[in-house]
Amino acid sequence: MGTVQVGAQRVGEHAIVIGASMGGLLGARALSDAYERVTIIDRDELPAVGEGRKSVPQGRHAHVMLASGQRAIEELLPGITDELLAAGAQPGKSLREIRLVIAGHPITREAHGADVMLASRPLIEGHIRRRVLALANVTARQRCNAVDLVTSADGRRVTGVHVRDRCAGDGEAVLDADLVVAATGRGARVPALLEALGTGVPRRIGCPSTCCTPAAACACALARSATTS
Numbered sequence: 001m002g003t004v005q006v007g008a009q010r011v012g013e014h015a016i017v018i019g020a021s022m023g024g025l026l027g028a029r030a031l032s033d034a035y036e037r038v039t040i041i042d043r044d045e046l047p048a049v050g051e052g053r054k055s056v057p058q059g060r061h062a063h064v065m066l067a068s069g070q071r072a073i074e075e076l077l078p079g080i081t082d083e084l085l086a087a088g089a090q091p092g093k094s095l096r097e098i099r100l101v102i103a104g105h106p107i108t109r110e111a112h113g114a115d116v117m118l119a120s121r122p123l124i125e126g127h128i129r130r131r132v133l134a135l136a137n138v139t140a141r142q143r144c145n146a147v148d149l150v151t152s153a154d155g156r157r158v159t160g161v162h163v164r165d166r167c168a169g170d171g172e173a174v175l176d177a178d179l180v181v182a183a184t185g186r187g188a189r190v191p192a193l194l195e196a197l198g199t200g201v202p203r204r205i206g207c208p209s210t211c212c213t214p215a216a217a218c219a220c221a222l223a224r225s226a227t228t229s
């Protein structure tokens with residue numbers, strides 16, 4: 001695969017994104033400006049808007065979209081905020097309207113807090129998925145399990161993904177790419193695959209490991225909104 005120069009921004013022909021969840025979908029949207037084709041692969045069957053799926057078990061819990069995330073998503077997908085609000089997402093103030101208890105300590109409700117949007121995860125993900133897959137150069141391959149990375153003979157460059165499952169005719173296949181992005185979430189095997197290639201484990205940035213460990217428990221309950229009859 002070669003580098004294609006279509007306009008100033010095109011840097012390659014084909015990018016593969018592993019994972020069709022929030023990270024993968026938004027990553028694919030960003031890459032669609034720079035690559036001729038973007039293929040998103042996911043091991044799940046991708047459901048209709050509003051329906052949950054097996055690999056995103058946290059989707060059953062209520063989700064809050066913070067203002068900065070909302071702005072970033074709106075920049076990538078103009079109009080998505082209005083679309084979500086029209087579909088039933090609720091705007092709110094993070095402290096005044098949401099009761100937060102962290103490690104047994106109720107968080108103050110005196111301040112307004114930030115603007116947030118409350119919605120179910122399948123609603124948010126479903127609308128974003130619909131918009132991203134409507135882009136002419138982005139496609140998704142479902143029931144497509146990435147089992148390994150494929151490299152050049154000298155092992156210095158990732159050249160594709162070894163996949164298994166329905167997208168490979170229920171067998172195995174190799175999908176070639178100029179760039180592979182792993183957006184496979186917390187249980188990602190990619191660090192182990194890179195270590196096996198001898199590149200070392202990528203440095204973890206942002207969230208400290210302690211906040212990513214499943215030390216917290218979550219519980220949700222359905223409530224009737226004061227504005228609905």
Ligand SMILES: Cc1cc2nc3c(=O)[nH]c(=O)nc-3n(C[C@H](O)[C@H](O)[C@H](O)COP(=O)(O)OP(=O)(O)OC[C@H]3O[C@@H](n4cnc5c(N)ncnc54)[C@H](O)[C@@H]3O)c2cc1C
Nearest residue numbers: 019020021022023042043055058063064145146184185218
């Ligand atoms: C209980 C709970 C509540 C949460 N509440 C909020 C909230 O209110 N607001 C908020 O912003 N965040 C919340 N989060 C965090 C949020 O859900 C995650 O940050 C987000 O889902 C991460 O997205 P992601 O795309 O990185 O990975 P994930 O959502 O984990 O998706 C990974 C994707 O990769 C696919 N995949 C994995 N391995 C492979 C493979 N080998 N081959 C092919 N596909 C593969 C999976 O099928 C999946 O689609 C919450 C999390 C939990 C657990």
